[in-house]
Amino acid sequence: MRSLINILDLSVQELDELIAIANDIIANPGKYSEICRGKKLATLFFEPSTRTRLSFEAAMYELGGNVLTVAGADSSSAAKGESIADTAKTVSCYADIIAMRHPKEGAPLVAAMNASIPVINAGDGGHNHPTQTLADLLTIHREKGRLSDLTIGLCGDLKFGRTVHSLIEAMARYEGIRFVLISPDELKLPGYVRQGVLEKEGIPYAETGDLEGALPELDILYMTRVQRERFFNEEDYLRLKDSYILTPEKLAGARADLAIMHPLPRVNEISVAIDQDPRACYFKQVLNGKYMRMALILRLLEVL
Ligand code: NCD
Numbered sequence: 001m002r003s004l005i006n007i008l009d010l011s012v013q014e015l016d017e018l019i020a021i022a023n024d025i026i027a028n029p030g031k032y033s034e035i036c037r038g039k040k041l042a043t044l045f046f047e048p049s050t051r052t053r054l055s056f057e058a059a060m061y062e063l064g065g066n067v068l069t070v071a072g073a074d075s076s077s078a079a080k081g082e083s084i085a086d087t088a089k090t091v092s093c094y095a096d097i098i099a100m101r102h103p104k105e106g107a108p109l110v111a112a113m114n115a116s117i118p119v120i121n122a123g124d125g126g127h128n129h130p131t132q133t134l135a136d137l138l139t140i141h142r143e144k145g146r147l148s149d150l151t152i153g154l155c156g157d158l159k160f161g162r163t164v165h166s167l168i169e170a171m172a173r174y175e176g177i178r179f180v181l182i183s184p185d186e187l188k189l190p191g192y193v194r195q196g197v198l199e200k201e202g203i204p205y206a207e208t209g210d211l212e213g214a215l216p217e218l219d220i221l222y223m224t225r226v227q228r229e230r231f232f233n234e235e236d237y238l239r240l241k242d243s244y245i246l247t248p249e250k251l252a253g254a255r256a257d258l259a260i261m262h263p264l265p266r267v268n269e270i271s272v273a274i275d276q277d278p279r280a281c282y283f284k285q286v287l288n289g290k291y292m293r294m295a296l297i298l299r300l301l302e303v304l
Pocket of ligand 1: 051052123129132162225264
């Protein structure tokens with residue numbers, strides 16, 4: 001039995017296999033529609049979510065399985081003071097696999113150590129979000145035809161943006177990857193990713209505050225929301241929230257084959273006028289996330 005807590009829990013070969021399974025699901029959905037019959041996914045979400053929870057649930061239904069859900073700390077025994085360990089042991093009695101989102105970094109790891117079924121980290125605080133990375137990898141692969149030789153711009157809240165941390169960890173393992181880190185000074189990438197991944201692995205990267213200046217060299221632009229819920233005071237959030245707003249005018253210098261990505265939810269970072277641009281990939285990312293979660297569930301349940 002295995003869990004997915006950090007994207008590095010999956011080898012590059014396993015990532016490639018998940019992408020291949022997801023592409024096969026897209027091509028032949030009927031083949032998979034009953035494959036998880038009788039299996040149950042429990043979604044335990046102690047933080048807000050639309051896409052991640054619903055895409056896990058849609059994924060399980062499309063595999064013919066069932067879903068048990070706890071949405072919101074207020075409606076579960078966590079509100080009575082139950083520990084994550086006890087919740088994980090309890091849910092192991094009802095379900096075959098757990099997807100957990102929690103505001104505390106490391107909570108899904110604690111759940112995995114105590115559950116007798118696989119646990120998937122669906123986002124832990126400002127730390128990691130490996131299944132968003134699976135959605136991102138399938139999107140990059142389908143849009144670009146490769147996961148190597150890419151210049152990737154990451155823009156916005158690189159400090160608290162957990163999707164950015166997991167995406168860097170994943171992409172750093174492919175050949176010819178270069179990152180351009182675009183953020184205000186206060187929201188720069190944390191040291192554990194900069195030193196622990198980029199410098200340790202010798203991955204080329206540049207840091208800048210200038211989105212327009214960086215755009216012309218990018219193959220991928222990954223925009224992010226400023227993570228209001230992780231700020232210690234509202235004043236700082238209000239000062240920083242509109243640091244970057246991508247508009248059609250700003251895209252003037254960008255490549256014709258740029259892929260514009262965003263894990264969503266979007267607040268102000270991308271003007272809705274860009275939604276019509278063929279380079280906008282963020283709603284494709286949403287759909288790809290469902291297929292990758294289907295592939296992941298199949299692998300962790302050892303159905304495939
Ligand atoms: C992201 C998250 O929860 O970290 N959302 C998502 O799962 N697609 C990004 C965000 O909330 O900004």
